[in-house]
Amino acid sequence: MAERRLHNLEPGALLALAALPTLFMTSMQVRADEPTAGQVRSFISCPVYRDTDAGRKSGCWLANDTSNGVQYDITPGRIKPLLGRQVLVEGIVSAKDAGLCGGTVLEPVRVSVLDAVCKEYSIPAEGFPGRRFVLPARLLQPTSVPRQLPPPPYTTRDYTIFFELNNDFLLYQYAETIIEDIALYTRASHPRRVVITGYAATIGYDVSGQRVAEKLDIAHARAAMVAEALERLGVPRKLLELKSQGEPQRNAPTDEGLIEPAKRRAKVEVVL
Amino acid sequence: MPDFRRDFAGALLIACIGTAVAGAAPQQIEGHIEAEGKQAARVPVAPDAANATVYASDTWWQAGDGQEFPGRAVFANSSGALAILRSGAPLATQGHPFFTALGTNGRACVTCHQPADGMSVSTQTIQKRWEDTQGQDPLFAAVDGSNCPHLPQLQRTSHSLLLDRGLFRVFRPWPPKAADGSTIDPEFTLEVVRDPTGCNLHPQYGVHSTNPMVSVYRRPRPVANVKYLTAVGFPFEPKNGLPLPLDPETGEPTSGNLMADARNRTLKSQAVEASRVHLQASANPTEAQLGQILDFEATVYSAQGQDRWGGVLTEAGAQGGPETLAALPAGELQGGPRPIWSEFASWGKLASASGAGNEEQRLFRESVARGANVFANKTFLIRDAAGLTSIGFGNPVRNACAFCHNMLRTGMDVAPGQVDLGTTNEPFANAAPELPLFKLTCKPQYRSHPHLGRVVYTQDPGYALTTGKCRDIGKITIQQMRGLAARAPYFSNGSAKTLRDLVDFYDRRYGIGYTEQEKQDLVNLMSVL
Numbered sequence: 001m002a003e004r005r006l007h008n009l010e011p012g013a014l015l016a017l018a019a020l021p022t023l024f025m026t027s028m029q030v031r032a033d034e035p036t037a038g039q040v041r042s043f044i045s046c047p048v049y050r051d052t053d054a055g056r057k058s059g060c061w062l063a064n065d066t067s068n069g070v071q072y073d074i075t076p077g078r079i080k081p082l083l084g085r086q087v088l089v090e091g092i093v094s095a096k097d098a099g100l101c102g103g104t105v106l107e108p109v110r111v112s113v114l115d116a117v118c119k120e121y122s123i124p125a126e127g128f129p130g131r132r133f134v135l136p137a138r139l140l141q142p143t144s145v146p147r148q149l150p151p152p153p154y155t156t157r158d159y160t161i162f163f164e165l166n167n168d169f170l171l172y173q174y175a176e177t178i179i180e181d182i183a184l185y186t187r188a189s190h191p192r193r194v195v196i197t198g199y200a201a202t203i204g205y206d207v208s209g210q211r212v213a214e215k216l217d218i219a220h221a222r223a224a225m226v227a228e229a230l231e232r233l234g235v236p237r238k239l240l241e242l243k244s245q246g247e248p249q250r251n252a253p254t255d256e257g258l259i260e261p262a263k264r265r266a267k268v269e270v271v272l
Numbered sequence: 273m274p275d276f277r278r279d280f281a282g283a284l285l286i287a288c289i290g291t292a293v294a295g296a297a298p299q300q301i302e303g304h305i306e307a308e309g310k311q312a313a314r315v316p317v318a319p320d321a322a323n324a325t326v327y328a329s330d331t332w333w334q335a336g337d338g339q340e341f342p343g344r345a346v347f348a349n350s351s352g353a354l355a356i357l358r359s360g361a362p363l364a365t366q367g368h369p370f371f372t373a374l375g376t377n378g379r380a381c382v383t384c385h386q387p388a389d390g391m392s393v394s395t396q397t398i399q400k401r402w403e404d405t406q407g408q409d410p411l412f413a414a415v416d417g418s419n420c421p422h423l424p425q426l427q428r429t430s431h432s433l434l435l436d437r438g439l440f441r442v443f444r445p446w447p448p449k450a451a452d453g454s455t456i457d458p459e460f461t462l463e464v465v466r467d468p469t470g471c472n473l474h475p476q477y478g479v480h481s482t483n484p485m486v487s488v489y490r491r492p493r494p495v496a497n498v499k500y501l502t503a504v505g506f507p508f509e510p511k512n513g514l515p516l517p518l519d520p521e522t523g524e525p526t527s528g529n530l531m532a533d534a535r536n537r538t539l540k541s542q543a544v545e546a547s548r549v550h551l552q553a554s555a556n557p558t559e560a561q562l563g564q565i566l567d568f569e570a571t572v573y574s575a576q577g578q579d580r581w582g583g584v585l586t587e588a589g590a591q592g593g594p595e596t597l598a599a600l601p602a603g604e605l606q607g608g609p610r611p612i613w614s615e616f617a618s619w620g621k622l623a624s625a626s627g628a629g630n631e632e633q634r635l636f637r638e639s640v641a642r643g644a645n646v647f648a649n650k651t652f653l654i655r656d657a658a659g660l661t662s663i664g665f666g667n668p669v670r671n672a673c674a675f676c677h678n679m680l681r682t683g684m685d686v687a688p689g690q691v692d693l694g695t696t697n698e699p700f701a702n703a704a705p706e707l708p709l710f711k712l713t714c715k716p717q718y719r720s721h722p723h724l725g726r727v728v729y730t731q732d733p734g735y736a737l738t739t740g741k742c743r744d745i746g747k748i749t750i751q752q753m754r755g756l757a758a759r760a761p762y763f764s765n766g767s768a769k770t771l772r773d774l775v776d777f778y779d780r781r782y783g784i785g786y787t788e789q790e791k792q793d794l795v796n797l798m799s800v801l
Contacts, residue, residue: 055651059668142603169513232525
């Protein structure tokens with residue numbers, strides 16, 4: 001499979017790929033650690049952009065796991081990489097066809113953009129069709145669409161928002177739909193308080209020879225960011241109670257089966 | 273959206289009534305205005321400025337001249353003619369605060385928001401005004417109509433940025449002020465690398481003065497089609513990762529689309545700041561005056577109405593001109609069956625349509641329609657545009673002009689926020705030795721700029737002067753695109769003298785590779801907006 005991927009590349013592109021330090025490998029090495037569906041893979045890499053030109057937001061994002069030389073398609077991530085910046089990739093190997101972008105598909109996959117810079121690398125479509133952009137299943141609607149309050153019965157309810165490593169940014173068309181859900185539920189249920197707990201992966205784990213961990217400050221920043229968002233959507237500040245916590249995190253959820261990315265989150269409890 | 277804001281807005285409104293007698297209540301005013309007003313108050317005005325001689329001009333609107341603001345007016349420009357529409361009856365402007373010198377320097381709002389210039393002011397008009405008045409018009413007031421107040425006034429070189437680039441001095445508190453007036457601890461340090469105007473290092477006006485200010489230089493935005501500027505089409509600012517900022521007076525969401533650096537969330541706050549700073553008023557306008565200004569602004573629509581090649585812009589099925597802007601709702605997202613600038617779609621089918629006019633006219637109209645199609649559909653790789661390529665879409669991301677310019681009829685951004693197009697940040701900004709250059713260094717405890725690293729050189733820090741955040745360096749609020757032919761130059765820093773310069777900037781910046789025909793089609797499109 002890996003050999004077929006390499007042979008699909010134009011000779012020029014193959015030479016260029018070989019120039020990347022991350023891609024020094026042999027086909028024997030690849031076969032020795034062929035990814036299988038369901039495996040969790042975590043690695044740090046330099047992203048490669050494949051310009052498939054299949055319409056708006058259609059490009060492919062690839063990243064090479066230097067531990068086994070496998071090139072992964074990380075396009076399904078909520079966050080797309082930035083060329084020239086290392087990424088932390090955490091995902092589950094999918095059985096989906098690699099023919100769209102030219103890499104073993106990781107899905108679900110979480111991508112975090114790191115501060116470390118690396119070589120920018122962009123390649124042409126090379127026959128790969130890419131992925132046409134599709135709107136997320138849940139989409140924040142324009143203000144012209146009337147909002148409906150959730151119907152009773154109302155009970156104490158939890159919401160979880162996941163974050164990129166070392167980041168408190170509320171992501172477009174992901175976090176904002178959850179934030180709006182919380183605001184609407186709060187409006188409908190008249191809770192006694194809304195407890196926002198920001199979490200940070202303060203112990204972390206080793207990835208590609210590096211320790212991936214967060215400072216506790218980011219836990220508070222996440223809680224504060226969610227609080228600011230809720231207040232802007234009309235939740236009174238006096239209802240909001242902010243907490244922050246590092247590791248260990250008991251009863252932590254997973255993010256679609258991924259454990260480590262789920263430690264970087266905020267939990268919102270609407271307490272009746 | 274049902275929420276708690278209405279209850280609080282009511283309480284806030286009641287609280288404000290008691291303090292509205294002598295001027296806008298302090299809690300309604302953005303925190304930066306007091307400091308800026310303090311500097312403005314210390315800048316001398318020309319002797320007897322408030323009673324300056326009125327110099328006749330064909331189209332110049334002098335503060336306090338008492339003309340009636342018409343229901344519809346047409347002003348010739350190099351591309352044809354701009355049309356100004358006021359909904360409602362013609363307005364008697366005598367004593368109206370938009371047209372009256374409220375401050376000490378003889379300016380009114382209309383001084384920098386001229387009807388003939390699409391409610392902005394072009395360099396052509398500025399230069400003519402200089403010639404007509406030998407620089408004595410209040411337009412050239414030392415406070416911001418000169419490169420810096422300490423320079424000898426009435427000399428052309430002291431006003432070169434206004435005369436050559438249409439730029440007024442905008443001075444922002446350093447460190448930045450939050451909306452509540454508290455001081456923001458910025459994520460970056462700021463050094464003045466180049467100070468050609470002398471203002472940023474001046475002991476009275478600069479960053480080391482007792483009232484520290486950063487001076488940047490910007491174009492005045494049009495006061496027209498404001499329902500589009502204030503439209504709340506989407507509840508979040510995706511570029512900032514938060515719901516829309518709230519109006520401190522009403523508690524309702526604001527559009528996020530006002531001012532180049534979003535320093536004022538509401539038109540009311542903008543009017544207060546303009547009065548205190550640009551007009552050098554010693555006190556805030558009264559609530560009644562603010563009400564009159566806002567009421568007037570809400571009624572004015574501006575768009576090109578006629579083109580010298582294309583003829584009347586409502587012919588052959590086109591929907592140009594200000595009437596369409598006035599009639600249709602604001603804040604609608606383009607796309608699908610309604611791509612942006614579909615007002616001119618009918619001009620793409622003229623070969624078989626009646627009313628095509630002469631051949632020259634038909635060719636021009638077809639070019640406009642092609643330009644609209646290029647604008648909406650020709651994709652390219654957008655790179656290093658913080659606020660766009662740094663919020664999850666990836667860098668680069670493939671899209672078209674309409675990715676950002678997506679609000680039907682004005683080309684603003686429905687999901688608002690600020691973007692770094694590269695007009696002010698190096699290495700993408702056009703060389704401009706006449707403008708200041710700042711070195712901004714992100715402090716170690718904060719994330720660096722998403723694309724430009726820890727040290728950013730910029731001619732204008734833009735939105736970062738409002739937020740103090742590294743990721744906001746050089747971000748500028750996306751502007752409306754109507755009345756362009758009447759108000760050159762373009763971009764917030766006037767770096768594009770012509771519409772062709774504007775297209776060429778994008779072509780270079782993003783390596784688009786427009787053909788000559790596509791460039792001309794885009795220029796023709798923008799000239800009829």
